[in-house]
Amino acid sequence: MRLKVSPRLISAIVVGLVILFLVNKNWGGASISAKTISSFLVVGIALGGIYAITAGGLVVTYATTGIFNFAHAAIGCFLAFCYWQLTVKQGLPTVVALIITLFVIAPAIGFLLDKVIMRRLRDAALVVQLMVTVGLMLTFMGITLTIWSPKTGRSLPQFFQNTQGVQFGDVTATWHRIITVVVALLVALGLRFLLYKTRLGISMRAVVDSRSLAGLTGAKPSIISGSSWALGCMTAGLAGILIAPETGLVVENLALIIVVASAAAAIAQLKSIPMAFIGGLVIGLAKSFSAVYLEWGKDWAYADEAIPAAILFIALLFLPMARLETGKIRITKRTERLTKPWEAALGAGVMIAIVGAWANGWIPWISGTTFGERSTVWLGRGAGFLVLGLVMLSLIPLIGWAGQVSFANYAIAGIGAVLFSHFGGQNGDALGIVWVMLICAPLGLAIALPALRLKGLYLALATMAFAEVADKVLIRHPSMLDPSATGVLFKPVNFFGITISSSASDRKAFLMFLVIAFALLFFMLEMLRRTRWARRWIAMSDSPAASATIGVNLTTTKMMVFMLSGAMAGFAGCMIGLQRGALSVDSFPLFAGLPLVLLIAVQGVRYPVAAFMGFIGLASFPALFEVLGKPSWLTAIELIGPGIAAIAMAYRPEGAVFYSGRDLAGLLPWRKDAREEKALAVAKEREQNIGKDEIGDMGLTRPFSADKVAQLDRVLDITDLVDEHKMAPTGGAS
Amino acid sequence: MSSILSTQDVVVRFGVLQAVSQASIEVIEGRVTGLIGPNGAGKTTLFNVITGLQEPTAGKVFFDGKDITNKTPFKRARLGIARTFQKLEVFGSLSARENILVAAEQRKTWDRSGFDPAKVCDEILAKVGLSHVSEFMVGTLPTGTARLVELARALASNPRVLLLDEPSSGLNEEETEEMAALLKTFVEEGLAVLLVEHDMSFVMGTCEYIHVLDFGVIIAEGTPAEVQADSHVQAAYLGTKTEEQAS
Numbered sequence: 001m002r003l004k005v006s007p008r009l010i011s012a013i014v015v016g017l018v019i020l021f022l023v024n025k026n027w028g029g030a031s032i033s034a035k036t037i038s039s040f041l042v043v044g045i046a047l048g049g050i051y052a053i054t055a056g057g058l059v060v061t062y063a064t065t066g067i068f069n070f071a072h073a074a075i076g077c078f079l080a081f082c083y084w085q086l087t088v089k090q091g092l093p094t095v096v097a098l099i100i101t102l103f104v105i106a107p108a109i110g111f112l113l114d115k116v117i118m119r120r121l122r123d124a125a126l127v128v129q130l131m132v133t134v135g136l137m138l139t140f141m142g143i144t145l146t147i148w149s150p151k152t153g154r155s156l157p158q159f160f161q162n163t164q165g166v167q168f169g170d171v172t173a174t175w176h177r178i179i180t181v182v183v184a185l186l187v188a189l190g191l192r193f194l195l196y197k198t199r200l201g202i203s204m205r206a207v208v209d210s211r212s213l214a215g216l217t218g219a220k221p222s223i224i225s226g227s228s229w230a231l232g233c234m235t236a237g238l239a240g241i242l243i244a245p246e247t248g249l250v251v252e253n254l255a256l257i258i259v260v261a262s263a264a265a266a267i268a269q270l271k272s273i274p275m276a277f278i279g280g281l282v283i284g285l286a287k288s289f290s291a292v293y294l295e296w297g298k299d300w301a302y303a304d305e306a307i308p309a310a311i312l313f314i315a316l317l318f319l320p321m322a323r324l325e326t327g328k329i330r331i332t333k334r335t336e337r338l339t340k341p342w343e344a345a346l347g348a349g350v351m352i353a354i355v356g357a358w359a360n361g362w363i364p365w366i367s368g369t370t371f372g373e374r375s376t377v378w379l380g381r382g383a384g385f386l387v388l389g390l391v392m393l394s395l396i397p398l399i400g401w402a403g404q405v406s407f408a409n410y411a412i413a414g415i416g417a418v419l420f421s422h423f424g425g426q427n428g429d430a431l432g433i434v435w436v437m438l439i440c441a442p443l444g445l446a447i448a449l450p451a452l453r454l455k456g457l458y459l460a461l462a463t464m465a466f467a468e469v470a471d472k473v474l475i476r477h478p479s480m481l482d483p484s485a486t487g488v489l490f491k492p493v494n495f496f497g498i499t500i501s502s503s504a505s506d507r508k509a510f511l512m513f514l515v516i517a518f519a520l521l522f523f524m525l526e527m528l529r530r531t532r533w534a535r536r537w538i539a540m541s542d543s544p545a546a547s548a549t550i551g552v553n554l555t556t557t558k559m560m561v562f563m564l565s566g567a568m569a570g571f572a573g574c575m576i577g578l579q580r581g582a583l584s585v586d587s588f589p590l591f592a593g594l595p596l597v598l599l600i601a602v603q604g605v606r607y608p609v610a611a612f613m614g615f616i617g618l619a620s621f622p623a624l625f626e627v628l629g630k631p632s633w634l635t636a637i638e639l640i641g642p643g644i645a646a647i648a649m650a651y652r653p654e655g656a657v658f659y660s661g662r663d664l665a666g667l668l669p670w671r672k673d674a675r676e677e678k679a680l681a682v683a684k685e686r687e688q689n690i691g692k693d694e695i696g697d698m699g700l701t702r703p704f705s706a707d708k709v710a711q712l713d714r715v716l717d718i719t720d721l722v723d724e725h726k727m728a729p730t731g732g733a734s
Numbered sequence: 735m736s737s738i739l740s741t742q743d744v745v746v747r748f749g750v751l752q753a754v755s756q757a758s759i760e761v762i763e764g765r766v767t768g769l770i771g772p773n774g775a776g777k778t779t780l781f782n783v784i785t786g787l788q789e790p791t792a793g794k795v796f797f798d799g800k801d802i803t804n805k806t807p808f809k810r811a812r813l814g815i816a817r818t819f820q821k822l823e824v825f826g827s828l829s830a831r832e833n834i835l836v837a838a839e840q841r842k843t844w845d846r847s848g849f850d851p852a853k854v855c856d857e858i859l860a861k862v863g864l865s866h867v868s869e870f871m872v873g874t875l876p877t878g879t880a881r882l883v884e885l886a887r888a889l890a891s892n893p894r895v896l897l898l899d900e901p902s903s904g905l906n907e908e909e910t911e912e913m914a915a916l917l918k919t920f921v922e923e924g925l926a927v928l929l930v931e932h933d934m935s936f937v938m939g940t941c942e943y944i945h946v947l948d949f950g951v952i953i954a955e956g957t958p959a960e961v962q963a964d965s966h967v968q969a970a971y972l973g974t975k976t977e978e979q980a981s
Contacts, residue, residue: 535839550837
């Protein structure tokens with residue numbers, strides 16, 4: 001044990017010193033008096049209560065369904081808008097509106113989500129689980145924006161708004177805030193009681209580990225998982241209604257609480273509700289401390305926003321290392337074969353040909369300009385989507401092969417773009433691209449470092465937090481991006497006689513340069529897939545435990561792929577910079593990066609060609625707008641569509657490219673192998689489904705006794721034992 | 735005949751449950767050692783301790799005379815410990831050949847004998863009889879075949895000790911016999927094999943020495959004949975089984 005404690009102690013001391021240094025350096029000069037202390041505590045605890053409710057809901061959903069719901073805060077946001085509609089708009093009494101929102105709409109959403117989507121995700125890969133909930137997040141945000149247009153300002157009144165509140169020293173705590181804290185505490189206690197002391201709660205936790213095990217409790221698995229989601233939605237709604245008066249009824253603000261809440265959930269190791277409550281309080285107090293006592297200065301004006309992310313990173317340092325789990329492998333039903341070099345080369349050629357023919361006007365195009373020269377506007381748009389395609393391409397080895405779900409690549413590209421404006425882009429020096437890639441490779445690694453030894457989910461949380469920090473803090477620092485520099489930051493770059501820049505006259509050359517670069521990277525990835533590197537990444541993703549037992553060093557293997565992906569994102573960033581010409585501080589928000597991850601996942605994140613299909617998909621929306629004359633329903637589809645597509649992944653987990661590819665290959669007379677493998681896969685799927693139903697039918701009616709519950713409970717806290725002990729030893733061999 | 739792998743008083747505790755209590759076993763080169771016991775006796779947990787996937791609460795693991803208790807799984811693999819899993823842990827999205835190739839290529843990082851991974855891979859495929867399915871994705875193969883892929887993958891890292899966790903489950907009678915014959919050829923080549931198995935006739939037919947684990951405790955050990963005669967074993971485990979076999 002001694003060996004395990006000391007690195008933690010060292011990290012604790014280092015973290016403590018860094019915090020002390022930051023506090024000391026940015027001390028605002030406020031005196032530590034009863035007045036400031038009470039204001040720090042009152043604000044901090046109220047803020048913490050809000051985070052605690054959201055985090056508690058997240059943890060409950062994760063503990064009872066095994067799925068981390070990125071849509072949690074977005075569902076809360078939607079419900080807060082519903083509540084606004086009922087009270088402010090329709091004029092219903094508060095209590096009635098609360099009951100309708102929390103006890104009718106919220107559970108209905110929960111049961112619906114479970115029935116239509118979540119049940120299919122139980123055995124899905126982590127990538128699919130995460131992408132579907134991120135898709136849901138965007139869908140709920142899109143629906144809310146569609147129903148309640150953000151152009152109209154709305155506000156939700158606080159509870160007991162017109163009363164005095166309570167005086168703590170010189171500070172008044174409004175009743176709304178007091179209610180928030182009390183509700184947070186009650187929710188934490190109530191959820192803890194529900195999960196550990198009631199039959200339903202115990203079944204809920206049991207169902208995560210084993211559906212058949214849960215059958216022992218006599219409850220129907222479908223009702224149990226539905227209840228879990230209903231409960232999750234209710235806590236989300238409660239949090240949304242309590243938060244909205246504080247942050248304003250603004251979709252982005254409300255949905256972004258997820259970043260804060262996941263930091264609190266990480267402190268709770270995603271399983272302890274009391275710790276989630278404490279985690280929420282810690283973050284609330286830290287933010288309030290910063291607001292009362294610290295002065296961050298002009299350069300770090302938004303450092304406040306980075307506090308939850310910083311706490312998340314600190315929490316990750318202290319989490320125990322993940323065990324290499326066995327017995328959780330998901331057998332894929334996929335069939336594929338390696339792309340041959342000539343096929344990859346042909347694919348790359350086709351990509352260049354398609355974009356080249358379009359740019360030169362050999363493909364009929366919309367609104368009058370059937371053939372002939374493309375307008376510079378459209379050439380610019382095409383390049384704009386192709387640079388995003390490059391970002392998607394950088395995700396393929398990382399997410400698709402190594403199974404490391406990262407939301408940070410768009411942020412890395414953003415940092416790459418900004419860096420390029422310092423390292424060569426300002427002089428039109430092409431060598432700067434190399435420097436930027438060399439910086440972005442270790443950057444990609446550094447983001448992943450704290451999460452490398454942990455479960456994959458923590459990596460997703462860490463990268464999401466980083467994307468938020470990069471947007472709110474790093475890129476906004478004046479020495480990164482000077483807010484006064486509004487003009488073109490990048491001089492034209494000359495590549496072997498091709499001049500690329502954002503200016504109108506260079507656009508066709510730039511587009512051609514981009515598509516050639518894209519095609520080369522595509523070819524490189526296809527060739528990489530045939531090497532031992534990609535094989536090792538895929539093996540690691542399929543079974544970390546088995547990889548380790550054949551001698552794979554998982555840490556260094558992961559590091560390699562993060563560096564590769566970081567460098568590719570850096571290159572994409574340079575191209576984004578050149579394509580846009582000018583950059584503004586809010587060019588790279590988290591919510592602009594998420595759809596790219598979704599899009600590539602929907603297309604099929606294992607296949608490099610999916611990035612090209614993603615580019616076509618991105619380009620199709622503005623084209624449709626032009627053809628259809630900007631109808632409003634298309635706006636709604638654009639808002640909600642990506643999310644819906646991601647939800648479809650629950651049904652089509654391998655991505656569109658795979659299914660269409662398999663079926664198309666099966667049509668070719670000489671691809672007998674494709675037909676054979678498809679038949680095998682279908683047969684296997686059928687066989688597995690039969691097995692599942694049998695398990696579902698078994699055990700549902702078994703008796704439920706106190707000692708069984710006790711046994712279940714023991715087993716649940718020690719999930720590693722489930723395999724060995726779910727059948728109590730009876731003395732006979734099976 | 736020397737001891738290559740041994741555990742010394744290994745204890746694994748999960749909360750209040752003691753999964754393994756002071757288990758000491760020994761694996762000797764050139765023979766098949768059996769580890770048997772009822773469900774939940776702690777056999778797989780002990781396997782995990784040996785391969786480094788589970789940290790023991792107390793006790794030590796020795797390989798080739800050296801204490802490897804604190805080594806990471808991949809370092810143990812590099813020393814020459816390979817295993818298969820009770821529940822399949824194949825690389826489902828790689829082809830059968832690639833599954834084995836990954837392990838053979840990985841061996842390159844510590845084995846400087848200048849072998850050709852691709853050649854090794856083809857030899858092993860032929861040896862275990864998988865050549866006809868080498869290009870299929872393992873995720874689409876039947877369980878019995880996938881089990882052989884796991885075995886082949888373990889062999890590809892050229893181990894000195896092979897740990898097999900229920901290799902016959904999911905195999906039909908004929909395949910089980912083939913598996914037994916394969917194991918014989920392995921030990922003839924000097925490999926040490928540690929076998930966890932439920933199929934008693936398979937265990938009694940292949941193992942030269944057997945450890946019996948019950949509720950985490952080694953209750954008996956010896957040759958198959960000795961173990962079968964042991965009264966503790968009959969009471970805890972084999973009693974019902976031998977009657978079944980007799981009837």
